Every structure is written in C-alpha cells, then in structure tokens.
Amino acid sequence: xxxxxxxxxxxxxxxxxxxxxxxxxxxxxxxxxxxxxxxxxxxxxxxxxxxxxxxxxxxxxxxxxxxxxxxxxxxxxxxxxxxxxxxxxxxxxxxxxxxxxxxxxxxxxxxxxxxxxxxxxxxxxxxxxxxxxxxxxxxxxxxxxxxxxxxxxxxxxxxxxxxxxxxxxxxxxxxxxxxxxxxxxxxxxxxxxxxxxxxxxxxxxxxxxxxxxxxxxxxxxxxxxxxxxxxxxxxxxxxxxxxxxxxxxxxxxxxxxxxxxxxxxxxxxxxxxxxxxxxxxxxxxxxxxxxxxxxxxxxxxxxxxxxxxxxxxxxxxxxxxxxxxxxxxxxxxxxxxxxxxxxxxxxxxxxxxxxxxxxxxxxxxxxxxxxxxxxxxxxxxxxxxxxxxxxxxxxxxxxxxxxxxxxxxxxxxxxxxxxxxxxxxxxxxx
Amino acid sequence: xxxxxxxxxxxxxxxxxxxxxxxxxxxxxxxxxxxxxxxxxxxxxxxxxxxxxxxxxxxxxxxxxxxxxxxxxxxxxxxxxxxxxxxxxxxxxxxxxxxxxxxxxxxxxxxxxxxxxxxxxxxxxxxxxxxxxxxxxxxxxxxxxxxxxxxxxxxxxxxxxxxxxxxxxxxxxxxxxxxxxxxxxxxxxxxxxxxxxxxxxxxxxxxxxxxxxxxxxxxxxxxxxxxxxxxxxxxxxxxxxxxxxxxxxxxxxxxxxxxxxxxxxxxxxxxxxxxxxxxxxxxxx
Numbered sequence: 168x169x170x171x172x173x174x175x176x177x178x179x180x181x182x183x184x185x186x187x188x189x190x191x192x193x194x195x196x197x198x199x200x201x202x203x204x205x206x207x208x209x210x211x212x213x214x215x216x217x218x219x220x221x222x223x224x225x226x227x228x229x230x231x232x233x234x235x236x237x238x239x240x241x242x243x244x245x246x247x248x249x250x251x252x253x254x255x256x257x258x259x260x261x262x263x264x265x266x267x268x269x270x271x272x273x274x275x276x277x278x279x280x281x282x283x284x285x286x287x288x289x290x291x292x293x294x295x296x297x298x299x300x301x302x303x304x305x306x307x308x309x310x311x312x313x314x315x316x317x318x319x320x321x322x323x324x325x326x327x328x329x330x331x332x333x334x335x336x337x338x339x340x341x342x343x344x345x346x347x348x349x350x351x352x353x354x355x356x357x358x359x360x361x362x363x364x365x366x367x368x369x370x371x372x373x374x375x376x377x378x379x380x381x382x383x384x385x386x387x388x389x390x391x392x393x394x395x396x397x398x399x400x401x402x403x404x405x406x407x408x409x410x411x412x413x414x415x416x417x418x419x420x421x422x423x424x425x426x427x428x429x430x431x432x433x434x435x436x437x438x439x440x441x442x443x444x445x446x447x448x449x450x451x452x453x454x455x456x457x458x459x460x461x462x463x464x465x466x467x468x469x470x471x472x473x474x475x476x477x478x479x480x481x482x483x484x485x486x487x488x489x490x491x492x493x494x495x496x497x498x499x500x501x502x503x504x505x506x507x508x509x510x511x512x513x514x515x516x517x518x519x520x521x522x523x524x525x526x527x528x529x530x531x532x533x534x535x536x537x538x539x540x541x542x543x544x545x546x547x548x549x550x551x552x553x554x555x556x557x558x559x560x561x562x563x564x565x566x567x568x569x570x571x572x573x574x575x576x577x578x579x580x581x582x583x584x585x586x587x588x589x590x591x592x593x594x595x596x597x
Numbered sequence: 598x599x600x601x602x603x604x605x606x607x608x609x610x611x612x613x614x615x616x617x618x619x620x621x622x623x624x625x626x627x628x629x630x631x632x633x634x635x636x637x638x639x640x641x642x643x644x645x646x647x648x649x650x651x652x653x654x655x656x657x658x659x660x661x662x663x664x665x666x667x668x669x670x671x672x673x674x675x676x677x678x679x680x681x682x683x684x685x686x687x688x689x690x691x692x693x694x695x696x697x698x699x700x701x702x703x704x705x706x707x708x709x710x711x712x713x714x715x716x717x718x719x720x721x722x723x724x725x726x727x728x729x730x731x732x733x734x735x736x737x738x739x740x741x742x743x744x745x746x747x748x749x750x751x752x753x754x755x756x757x758x759x760x761x762x763x764x765x766x767x768x769x770x771x772x773x774x775x776x777x778x779x780x781x782x783x784x785x786x787x788x789x790x791x792x793x794x795x796x797x798x799x800x801x802x803x804x805x806x807x808x809x810x811x812x813x814x815x816x817x818x819x820x821x822x823x824x825x826x827x828x829x830x831x832x833x834x835x836x837x838x839x840x841x842x843x844x845x846x847x848x849x850x851x852x853x854x855x856x857x858x859x860x861x862x863x864x865x866x867x868x869x870x871x872x873x874x875x876x877x878x879x880x881x882x
Contacts, residue, residue, distance in 0.1 A: 192647040197657035204658065204827075213830075241656050243827050386706065387659055389643040 171439050173268040174450035174592065178559020179205040180433035181387035183547035185394045186287040190430040193388060195224045195231060195284040198432035199238035203280065205385035206434055207243045210448060216245040218276025221263035222283050222434065223253040225550035225580075228291040234284075257501065258459065258585035259283045260433060260554020261577050265457035265587060267437050277442040281558075283551025284432030292328035301325070333428070335580065337465050342472070342580065343502065347413030347420050349470030350504040353511045357419035360503035361405040364424040364544045367500055371541025372398035379540055383559050395427055395547040412502075424503035429547030433555030435562070450592050452562035452573075457587035458482035464582035469522070472505045474584030475576040476512050480523040482586055490529040494571030495564055496536055497557045500543040501578050509576065540564065553577060558589070565591040599714075602680070604636040608672050610790045614687070617679035621686030627754050629718050629727060630682035634673040639709045641669075646705055649788040652781075653816060654823035661703040662826065663835065664819035666711075666741045667695070668789045670731035671815075673713035674745065677729070685725065685749035689805065692814045693726065694746040696836040700881070703733070703740055710734045718754055722761065725752040764840065767863020767872055772852035774867050775820065777812060779846040785816040811842040817874050821862050825853055825878065829860075832881035837862070840872045849873060 179202050184190040190198070199222060207213055222235040231237070236250040255262045263281035270276045294302070301320045308314035334341045350360075374380060375392050384391075400423075410418035412425065443450050460478035462469035475498075483490060490513060498506045512518045513529040520526070540560055543553060554577060561573040568591065575587045646665060647657045655662045678687045703709070710733070717728045731743035778784075782796035791813055794801035799809040818837040843849060848867035853860055862876035 189643075192644065192651065193657045197650075200656040201658040204660070241827055246828075385659070388647060388657070 170272045171274060173271045173437055173454040174440060174443055175452045175454055175558060175562035175589065176436040176438050176443055176448050176450055177206070177210060178383055178433065178435040178555060178562065179209060180384055180552065180556050180559070181205075181431055182384055182390040183393045183395065183429045183431035183549055183552070184288075184388075184390055185547065186428035186430060188288070188394050188430070189388050189390045190286060191288045193286065193430065194289050195227065195234055195286055195432070196238050196241065198286065198387070198430070199235065199282070199284045199434075200241045201385070201387055202282065202284070202432045202434045203238060203242040203244060206280065206436055209382065210436060210446070213243045214245050216247045218270065218279045219267060220244070220248055220250040220280040221253055221266050222250070222281065223255075223259045223263065223551050224284050224286075225254060225256055225259060226285060226287065226290050227254075253283075254551075255459075255585065256580035256583060257499070257548070257550045257553055258577050258579035258583055259551035260556070261457070261558065261575060261585045261587055262459065262554070264435055264437065264454065264554060264558050265459075265585070268454045268457070271437055271439050278436070278438040280434050280436055282432065282434035282555035285549035285551045286430040287428040287549075288430050295325040295327060295329055297322075298325035335464075335471065338471075341412070343412035343420060343425055345464070345471035346502045346504060347418065349473060349508050350419060350502075351413065351417050352470065353508045355419065355504045355507045355511065357406075358402070359507055360419055360424040361402050363500070363503040363506060364405055365400050365402055367503075367538060367541045367544040368397050368400035369541075370539055371396055371545035374540035379563070383563060393546045395429060396545050400545075420502060420504060424544065426501060426543045426548040429549045431547065431549035431552045433552040433559065435555050435558045451566040452589045453592050454558075455572075455588040455590050456482060456486055457585065458485070459586075460584045462582045469582065470508065471580075471582050472501055472578040473508065473512065474582055475578050475586055476509055476518075476529070476584075477523060478584045478586040479513070479574070479576060480519075480525060480529060482588065483529070486588060488572075488588075490532060492572060493532070493574045494536060494568060495539060495561055495573035496532055497538060497542065497561050497573060497575045499548075499553055499557065499577040500538065501548065503544060505578055506537075509578075554585070558587070561589050565589060599631050599633050602632065602634045602676060604634065604673065604676065607636070607790070608676055610672055610675060611792055613672070613675050613679045614792065617675070617687035620679075620681070621688050624684055624686055626684030628684065629715050630680060630684075632677060632680060632682060633712055633714045634677045635710070635712045636673060637710045639669060639711055641705045641707075641709075643705055645788065652784050652788050653819035655819075655826065659705045661705050662819065662822065663697045663699040663741065664815060664822055666703065666709075666733050667697065667731070667743050667745075667815055669709070670711050670713050670733070670743060671789065671791060673711060674729045674731065677713055677715060685752050689750055691748040691750065692745060692839055693748050694836065694838045695815065695818055696744040696834060698742045698834040698881075700738075700740050700742075700832050702831050703735070707735050709740075720754050720756045720758040721748050722758040724748055724750045725754040764872065764875060765861075767865055767875060768852040768854035768861045770852050770854070772850045772863075773824070774848055774850050776848050777843065777845045779810065781812050781816065781845050782810050785813050789813065789815065791815070807842065808844060810845050812845050814839040814874075817843060817864060818876070821851060821864060821874065821876055824851055825860055825862070828855070829878060830858070830880045833878055834881070835876065835878045837874050837876035839874050843873045
C-alpha cells in the first residue's frame with residue numbers, strides 16, 4: 168500500500184470565551200456543531216459524507232459519550248458521516264488531526280474533520296463518591312429492608328457534589344504547581360515569562376486587526392474575538408500581578424503568564440489532493456508527520472509538561488530535519504514558562520544528551536518565528552480545542568508565505584506531548 | 598387606509614393579555630381592522646436565543662431558527678388582537694395552523710424589521726378564522742414570512758365554512774419518543790414571552806376549559822423543526838397543523854419521512870396514538 172500526501176484544506180473555530188463568560192449556556196455539543204456547520208458553510212459541504220470526524224473533549228458529561236457523532240448528527244453534514252471521540256488531554260485536537268491524516272494517507276478515507284471542544288462553564292458535577300456508592304447499593308437491593316438500610320447511610324456532607332479538578336490524579340498537584348517546579352529547575356525568570364505573554368497578546372491582536380482570522384473564526388454568541396485577548400497588555404501591567412503557582416521568593420507564575428480556563432471549539436478539514444481537486448478547494452498546507460511522547464513525571468524523573476522535546480527529537484530524526492529547518496514554531500503556551508522551559512531544554516547539551524540521547528543539542532530557534540500570530544496565553548486554551556486552532560493557524564501562515572515549514576508542539580496532562588510538522592504545498596513552494 | 602402601530606420595544610405581554618382579557622366581552626363586529634403593527638431595528642439577544650434553543654432542542658449557535666422569529670413577531674400579533682378595533686376576544690382563540698417560509702437563514706447578528714397584519718377572515722365550523730401575516734426584513738430583503746391561522750370560537754362571519762377534509766396519516770415508523778415534563782409550558786413561556794394561562798398551570802388551564810396544562814403549539818412546531826432543521830436547505834416552507842392540544846406531562850411520538858427533499862412530519866400521543874400535529878416541509882424551488 169502506498170502512502171498519499173495529506174492536506175489541510177482549512178479550519179474553523181469560534182472565538183474562545185473565558186470560563187463563566189459568554190458561553191455559559193453552550194455545551195460542548197453546541198460548540199462542536201457550530202464549528203462543523205461553520206466549515207460546512209465555508210467549504211460547501213452541506214449534505215456531504217466525509218470519511219470521518221474525529222474530535223473530543225477533555226472535560227465531558229457522561230451523557231456525551233458519543234459527543235462527536237452527536238455533533239455530526241446535529242450538523243449539516245450527511246448523517247452517514249462516521250465519527251468518534253478521542254481524549255488525550257490538551258493533545259486531543261492535534262492527535263485527532265494525526266489520526267485523520269494517517270487514514271487519508273493510507274487511502275482508507277479521502278477527507279475528514281479533526282478537532283475538539285471544551286468548556287469549563289458547562290462542566291459536569293459528579294455525585295460525591297460515597298453517595299454514589301450508597302445509591303448503587305440501594306439500586307441493587309433485593310428487599311425494601313435492604314434498600315432502607317442502604318439509604319440510611321446517606322449523610323448531609325455527601326450531598327456536596329464533586330467538581331472536576333485541574334489536578335494530576337497521581338500526584339494531586341495542579342498543572343500550575345507542577346509547572347512551577349519545572350520553572351524553578353530551569354531558572355526561568357518572571358521577566359522572560361511576562362515578555363512572552365505580552366508578545367502573545369500583541370501578536371494575536373495584530374493578526375485579528377489585519378483580518379488574518381476572517382476565514383478561520385466564526386463569531387459565536389456575541390463574541391467576535393477571543394475574550395481573553397488584551398491588546399494593551401504590557402510588561403509593566405503584568406509585573407503588578409502576584410504569583411499564583413509556586414511558593415516564596417522563586418515564585419514567578421501569575422494569572423497573567425498562565426492560560427486561563429476557557430470555553431471553545433475548533434475543527435480542521437483534511438483531505439487528499441484528489442478530494443480537494445474534486446471539490447475545487449485549494450489546500451493551505453501539507454500535513455507531513457506527527458509524533459507523541461510521554462514522560463515519567465510521577466516520581467519526579469521529568470517535569471509534567473516536559474514531554475514535547477522528546478517527541479520533537481524523534482520527529483526531527485525521522486524526517487531528517489534539524490530544529491532550525493522551520494519558518495514557524497507554534498509552541499502551545501500552557502504557561503509562558505512551559506514554552507521557555509522547552510526552548511531552554513532543547514538548547515541544553517546535557518538535557519539533549521542524557522534525556523534525549525542526542526550527541527548535539529537540538530539548539531536555539533529564531534525567536535522571531537515563534538507564535539507569530541499569538542497563542543494560548545492570549546487566545547485562551549479550551550483544552551481539546553487548542554490543536555485545531557494551531558493547525559489551522561499554521562496552515563494559513565504557510566499558505567500566505569507560499570513556502571517553508573512549521574512545527575507544532577503541544578504539551579498535555581499525564582506527562583504527554585503531541586507534535587507535528589506542516590509544510591507549504593508543492594504548488595505554493597514553486 | 599392602513600393604520601400603523603409602531604412599537605419601540607417588545608411590549609410586556611402580561612399587560613397586553615390582561616387588557617385583551619378585560620375588553621374581550623365588549624368586542625363586536627364582523628370585519629378585520631386594516632391595521633399593521635411594526636417594530637423596526639430589532640436586535641436579537643443572544644442569551645435569550647440560547648435559552649430558546651435549549652428549550653426547543655436546537656443547537657446553540659449564531660443561526661436563528663425559523664420558529665424563533667415567530668417568537669419575535671408574537672408580541673406584535675397580540676398587540677394587534679388586543680387593539681380596540683379588533684372584533685373578537687383574544688382569550689379563548691385557538692392557534693389552528695402555522696406556516697413559515699424561510700427565504701434564507703437569519704444570523705443572530707442581523708437587525709430585523711418586523712411587521713404583522715391580519716387578513717382572510719372566513720367561517721370555520723366552530724366559529725371564525727383569520728390569518729395573521731408576519732414578515733421579517735433585513736433592510737429591503739424579505740427573509741422570513743409567517744402565517745398563523747387562528748380560530749375565534751363561536752364568532753359568526755358571513756359565508757359557508759369549507760367542508761371538513763380527512764387528515765392524512767402521520768408518517769409511520771417507530772420515530773422518537775419525547776417525554777414532556779409538567780413544567781414545559783412554563784419553560785417555553787419563559788423563553789417566548791407567551792404567558793397564556795392555559796400553558797402555565799393545571800388550575801389556570803382548567804379555568805379556560807382544558808383538562809390540564811397544554812403545551813404551546815409553537816413549542817411543538819419548534820421541536821418538530823429542530824428534529825429535522827439541519828437536514829433542510831437554506832430556504833424552505835414548513836407548515837404544522839395543530840390537531841389536538843398536547844396535555845402535559847405526557848409522552849409524545851415524533852415521526853418523519855423524507856422523499857425528494859420534501860418532509861412529512863407527525864406528532865402523536867405515544868400511548869393512545871391520537872394525532873397532535875401534522876406537518877410538512879417543502880424546499881424552495
């Protein structure tokens with residue numbers, strides 16, 4: 168079986184809202200449906216049967232077990248389009264793109280949508296675990312006496328629902344607390360973090376101003392731009408914020424240089440060249456390759472969010488590329504310090520030798536090529552929606568430039584990382 | 598000459614209903630007023646639209662369901678029927694049928710001009726019936742039309758009522774069963790503003806001669822549209838005839854069948870099978 172080239176035809180997302188903001192009434196299914204319908208309208212896909220739709224949400228209600236399929240059934244796509252859910256924490260969106268791209272490459276399908284949605288405003292509250300067990304016991308009771316006995320165990324304190332926590336199950340530490348440890352290890356300064364944050368806001372605002380997102384973002388529920396975006400952000404203003412993660416002198420991570428909880432959804436349309444030609448659509452970029460990695464953060468061997476450099480090293484080797492062979496770097500800003508830790512680690516000879524097994528360090532990148540149209544610190548980060556946002560943004564950047572190559576890197580909970588390479592199409596490269 | 602009432606904002610429907618109820622017994626006449634009620638520059642409140650979407654089963658998006666525009670013209674309809682020149686009492690009137698033509702999808706960011714008039718007064722075997730015509734425009738473009746046929750029970754007008762015709766059977770098949778909660782009328786009232794007492798509580802419904810609370814006809818229509826809306830083209834006409842009030846709480850069965858883009862819709866009682874509503878969707882040619 169021969170492999171085919173895979174193309175990013177386009178993308179769509181809704182502006183990202185701050186948690187408890189404009190999307191309080193929207194569910195993941197609503198947002199995914201809206202994003203799919205936006206793509207359907209933009210690319211004339213009404214009633215079309217696509218190869219598949221892969222998407223997911225990190226925080227999901229039990230009733231959303233078939234979230235993506237339900238969104239497809241509520242959309243203007245053909246109801247005969249299959250769909251499935253994927254969950255790889257913040258790597259979800261990019262992982263779905265890799266999955267769909269692989270199937271297209273193998274010739275199993277010709278087209279597909281990949282993406283994700285997340286909301287912290289419509290998050291599931293679970294029954295207190297003890298109460299849930301009591302109710303299950305009562306449910307399975309055979310006699311009324313057994314049932315009464317089971318129900319008699321309910322205590323008022325069990326009526327408080329369990330809220331989903333942004334914490335690692337195995338360490339009990341929040342992502343920010345984990346990141347604070349790594350930030351300190353790599354000696355990342357507060358100033359460097361705030362500077363990266365300001366760049367993210369300024370770059371995203373400038374991209375909106377020049378209309379870059381006009382065909383990538385569909386307004387939703389009264390939002391036309393990301394709610395978290397602060398075009399007037401400055402290092403001076405950010406310097407006034409108190410650290411929220413880490414303790415004492417070395418604490419550098421604030422609410423400003425960390426991504427806020429947010430709501431939103433994104434999708435990208437991928438296809439073979441033949442499918443794009445048949446539909447008279449111009450591909451934005453070629454989806455070259457992807458790689459995932461994971462590290463043992465549980466016992467402190469590696470930082471929770473330090474997996475991406477491992478994936479980057481393997482991906483570069485497989486594609487015979489160096490870290491400097493790129494025109495754009497899209498490194499997801501979970502926290503400003505995450506990006507800076509990755510960059511520091513990839514420049515560090517010791518880290519690259521002992522951890523990545525490389526003779527030479529991956530080296531430094533040209534910082535003017537990093538997140539040039541802003542990233543998660545400014546846009547917000549609805550976990551599963553970030554991959555689709557970045558793939559669509561980078562694909563359009565490559566199409567605008569008409570040549571070159573871009574690297575995507577996304578860190579994820581559970582000590583994971585998902586990375587990918589996109590390239591300008593051969594027509595663009597001519 | 599046509600008289601025009603221009604509303605500057607959405608009227609408080611509770612007050613208009615109260616006025617209509619109080620003046621109902623004094624009303625007389627056999628002709629419709631040459632009256633138009635308009636409201637210009639209407640902006641859609643996205644939060645209110647989202648709440649409507651949730652009660653009726655539409656996905657929460659920036660697109661405006663065809664039936665939501667009916668919610669926006671409904672206060673204009675009530676204002677017209679509460680006008681002093683209107684010959685029949687509003688309270689006790691029955692919504693028999695509703696036809697909506699969507700010329701194109703309306704986006705929630707658009708500004709609308711709405712107008713309502715009444716025409717086509719004719720006899721019905723249980724009284725008199727007339728059509729309230731609603732229109733929505735974006736600038737000069739007519740984007741949406743609504744024809745709501747109302748029965749005014751016991752009212753007399755000249756002429757002979759059209760003979761009763763046999764209803765078609767609702768589409769067959771297992772369809773989908775929708776359990777309807779007892780508070781559905783209150784929930785739809787909250788998102789539509791239609792606080793007619795027959796939809797609010799068993800006691801107030803009984804006071805108007807119903808065995809218990811009945812659900813709004815336009816909720817029924819909205820829910821039926823929501824079940825097929827994403828399969829429809831941009832421009833279509835949907836008609837729903839309301840055959841028998843839906844008492845709540847209850848379970849209803851929705852069935853649909855499509856041939857060459859045309860849809861037949863049915864809503865029956867899930868237990869007894871009695872027909873609540875029959876509908877059709879015809880794409881614009």
